[in-house]
Amino acid sequence: MNPTLNSNESIPSGKKKIIVLGSGPNRIGQGIEFDYCCVHGLLAIKECGYEAIMVNCNPETVSTDFDMADKLYFEPVFWEHLWEIIELEKPEGVIVQLGGQTALKLAKRLTEKGIKIIGTSFDSMDIAEDRGRFSDLLKELNIPYPQYGTAYTAEEAIEVANNVGYPVLVRPSYVLGGQRMRIVINDEEVEKAVISLVKHLPGNKILIDHFLDRCQEAEVDAIFDGENFHIMGVMEHIEPAGIHSGDSNAVLPAFNLTPLVVETMEYYSEKIARALNIKGLINIQFAIKDGKVYVIEANPRASRTTPFIAKAYQIPYLNIATKVMLGAAKLTEFTMEKKLDGYAIKEPVFSFEKFPGVNKELGPEMKSTGEAIRFIKDLRDPYFRTLYKERSMNLSK
Template sequence: MNHTISSNESIPSAKKKIIVLGSGPNRIGQGIEFDYCCVHGLLAIKECGYEAIMVNCNPETVSTDFDIADKLYFEPVFWEHLWEIIELEKPEGVIVQLGGQTALKLAKKLHEKGIRIFGTSFDNMDIAEDRGRFSDLLKELEIPYPQYGTAFNAEEAIEVAQKVGFPVLVRPSYVLGGQRMRIVLNDEDLENAVVSLLKHIPDNKILIDHFLDRCQEAEIDGIFDGEDFHVMGVMEHIEPAGIHSGDSNAVLPAFNLTPLEVTTMEHYGEKIARALDIRGLINIQFAIKDGTVYVIEANPRASRTTPFIAKAYGVPFLNIATKVMLGANMLKDFKIEKKLDGFAIKEPVFSFNKFPHVNKELGPEMKSTGEAIRFIKDLRDPYFRKLYKERSMHLSK
């Protein structure tokens, strides 16, 4: 005689609850930086009077410490597990902006089930994630962007590449850390790249962008509350275009861009945030060539550089952004004072010593496993001069 025994040690409280989704196990493209975001988000939720519930499955992170959230579900950040938790806890809603791409990918399911997503709506986040829809938006806003096309096989890819012009950047859609992204120079290399991509990620839509060679890359992180747009920081990459942003040394604030280029980036950032009706965080990547500022992509969530900027300037940006997502505060409620004497450099951290047979050549597919921060007084600093000299040598090749 079979007896089905079910038990549940989780007893929901009567308090209003908010769930924060973490980023799961550390991996290239999505690491410990998002743990900082989740921890500060949880603390902000508590300050707003809600019960803060954390869903994550990484024992190495502070967000899964027993005393950070009011309640921790140490579960994989997969839909099946999340739905069971939601059914039990009946939260006011879920925050997906703090846990990187893993959390963001669950927004569609939450939207379909009618679960409230705090902050930016699913449809507006999807416009930023979908290259076709996002390029249409940029065209409407009269913001420059690299010519692009989409394909589902090698034959279509060659047609698109001939239309947008070589060199092209080939990548699958909706992936993490530039996975299987390649820069190709001719039809033969393009065909090989597409065949390889479809072999590893079948049925994926392939994005083909004209690659802006020998240009400067930069990015901004911002917060938008529906009225005001605050630029947390403008970071200029030391490495040239073609190196993934996660593998680039980046300087805060920008050191070699003209005031007009920086102002243009901030202006485009605000236009995009307003058009997407962002509530909370947004990261936008730019390429600057011959004085023209091009938008490469927008991430409607916390980026890996958000904690870096918060620490460099000494401002609790994640606390502020979470309260904006919840609708508890507007940006004008906060007195934001940035304190940085000189410059902060974001240094990528690599683990090649643990993976001796991995190709160490950097490109559009991310290889770093973390990042560190270095403060310098001015641009005469020997460390910075060495980095910039290496960049100049790279460009002259």
């Protein structure tokens, strides 16, 4: 027997440790944005006096550079690997808010094992992620949302769809990048969508929402420390609702929403953050139709737009949010002066030329593989005017 098979080159230190979970391999819905979040989280952990431990398996990311974390475990972000690391290192807790949906999905296992999740608790995350529980919360808070119902079979789904009214959005809970979400307009399409979901994601609760057609879409990114609430940014999507937020061009700050609509979005965001007892980051998606603001969903973690807003406003939001999660600081301790002359546009980046057989039509399932940032001085900019003209044409169809 080879004695090296039982050896362990990782020797735990006597310091207090925090583990950060990355997002694993690049995939639709998760990419360099979450690597940015993890890197700034690691730096904040070090500044707070902890040993920063990174768990990720993507060689293309900065978070896996040998000198970024105090200790790097180049391992898949799966429970079996993570549990062995936790047993060895015995950390103060684990941060799941910075690594996208992959990291968030491990929150339940961590809680069941009694491991502390740094920041927002698993139950609060579950309310936000479970579309049914979240809609029930919105009902309690008297916040408008599209009518919905849940189902496990095609027959149940058809009944729900007829009750909430077509068109409807058929989607599962806890998915990445809008995976297998479909907008459907009749019973036959509902049946096909549900059969596909049951086949590929067995056991998942299926949610059927009334789809708000031809409306504006916007989102809010914010930080909550349990007492103080700070809006990082309000972004308005150029494409109409129905296009996944990751595939939409979005403008920071909002350019065509009334002050009342923006104020309502901010009010609803704070109400939701307080009800969920968020500690750290939250992203909330909105639909605006006929002047009424509806909440579509909430993500209790860093979103793809968090790094975008931090760069546009030149504020180290991820550093601040991590310190808030750790309980090392309150929002009132930071000066957050937003520096943006004009507007910043988030541009999705697609890789269709590498996948010629892929359907290029955009919808609720994300297809972009990255994003870029473009700064404009004002709304007379030719690039913006072209995008907005295309949006107007889409809305008129």
